[in-house]
Amino acid sequence: MKILSLIYGFIVFVRNKLYDWNILKSKKVDGVEVICIGNIVVGGSGKTPAVQYFCKKYLAEGKKVGILSRGYKGKRENDLLLVRDESGILASALESGDEAFLHSLSLPVPVVVCSNRYEGAKYLKEKCGVEVVIMDDGFQHRKLLKDKNIVLIDATNPFGGDNYLPKGRLRESVNELKRADEIIITKSNYVNPENIEKIKSRIKKYGKKIFVATFEGDYFYDNLERKYSLNEIKDKKVLIFSSIANPNVFYNTIEKLKPASIKQVTFDDHHAYTESEIENLSKEAKKYDYLLTTEKDIVKVNREIPNLLVLKMKFNII
Numbered sequence: 001m002k003i004l005s006l007i008y009g010f011i012v013f014v015r016n017k018l019y020d021w022n023i024l025k026s027k028k029v030d031g032v033e034v035i036c037i038g039n040i041v042v043g044g045s046g047k048t049p050a051v052q053y054f055c056k057k058y059l060a061e062g063k064k065v066g067i068l069s070r071g072y073k074g075k076r077e078n079d080l081l082l083v084r085d086e087s088g089i090l091a092s093a094l095e096s097g098d099e100a101f102l103h104s105l106s107l108p109v110p111v112v113v114c115s116n117r118y119e120g121a122k123y124l125k126e127k128c129g130v131e132v133v134i135m136d137d138g139f140q141h142r143k144l145l146k147d148k149n150i151v152l153i154d155a156t157n158p159f160g161g162d163n164y165l166p167k168g169r170l171r172e173s174v175n176e177l178k179r180a181d182e183i184i185i186t187k188s189n190y191v192n193p194e195n196i197e198k199i200k201s202r203i204k205k206y207g208k209k210i211f212v213a214t215f216e217g218d219y220f221y222d223n224l225e226r227k228y229s230l231n232e233i234k235d236k237k238v239l240i241f242s243s244i245a246n247p248n249v250f251y252n253t254i255e256k257l258k259p260a261s262i263k264q265v266t267f268d269d270h271h272a273y274t275e276s277e278i279e280n281l282s283k284e285a286k287k288y289d290y291l292l293t294t295e296k297d298i299v300k301v302n303r304e305i306p307n308l309l310v311l312k313m314k315f316n317i318i
Helices: 002-020 047-060 098-106 117-126 174-179 193-206 247-255 275-285
Strands: 033-039 065-069 081-085 111-113 132-136 148-154 182-186 209-221 237-242 261-266 290-294 308-317
Touching: 033 047, 047 065, 047 098, 047 132, 047 148, 047 308, 065 098, 065 117, 081 098, 098 111, 098 132, 111 117, 117 132, 174 193, 182 193, 193 209, 209 247, 237 247, 237 275, 247 261, 247 308, 275 290
Parallel strands: 033 132, 033 148, 065 111, 065 132, 148 182, 182 209, 237 261, 237 290, 290 308
Antiparallel strands: 081 111, 209 308
16 A cells, blocks of 8 residues: 555656646636635545635625536536536536535536536636636646635644555645645644644645634534524434545534434445435434434435434634
8 A cells, every 4th residue: 555655646746746847737717717725635624615615705705706626426428517507507416426516506606517627617717707716626636727726724634644545645745735825724623722733833834824714513404495503403312424535523513512322324435325325324214313414415315304404514714
């Protein structure tokens, strides 16, 4: 595993140098501002709520905003897919991938998925008339020239074990934070202040603006989009399930709400649920007061389940 990690790291190092030396070139989409929300590790840093936070920020400034995603694990016929326009949602979660579909449900803005982010940004500019493209992930995607790189660091696992994939979770060297414009330490409310200071101490040498953000529960909602307060599950028996990169954060969030008991079922990140898995969860949930899941997961559950609640999370820079 260590050898594979070293090979991976060497390939990424060479590729970055080719871009740094302008041998490989980044392309700019004229007339649109591209803001990338990325990270240096695989998953779990809170990109989805951060993307929505910045999208709302620019909408509040009167800008026309679009969201660009690579559509990870989406099963679409063509690479470029318009998931949503101003008239509504045009694709399924299966086609777009869970993250892009969740953006489409949450925000009334154009959403495009495309592995070629330059073509995706160009489409949002020319066909959707957006002024600002919020790029969900893509700090490592250097073919598209970004106007701002905002890098998220998960306070609960900031540097991926300091090993490249597959041994650790690093996508590239921590030193590549030199390419960032801003750094946000996320999930600060899940660690001690001392941990935050250690992270700041390690990254301050890059001379970037450093912000700290919280990631916490906001409310629950059901399949009819009725809202429930976080106190709804206090002293209740709950079964929770998820297929996210860091399920411990979901568990800890629920635990803080003081249910009587918690049973957790986890799947691989971005897992596509089968009918039998949903059926088994539905049967198991009858033993509990509530079945709980995340917003990323609910978009992949194509049936109504009694007593199922979805946790809405909120991202705030403090």
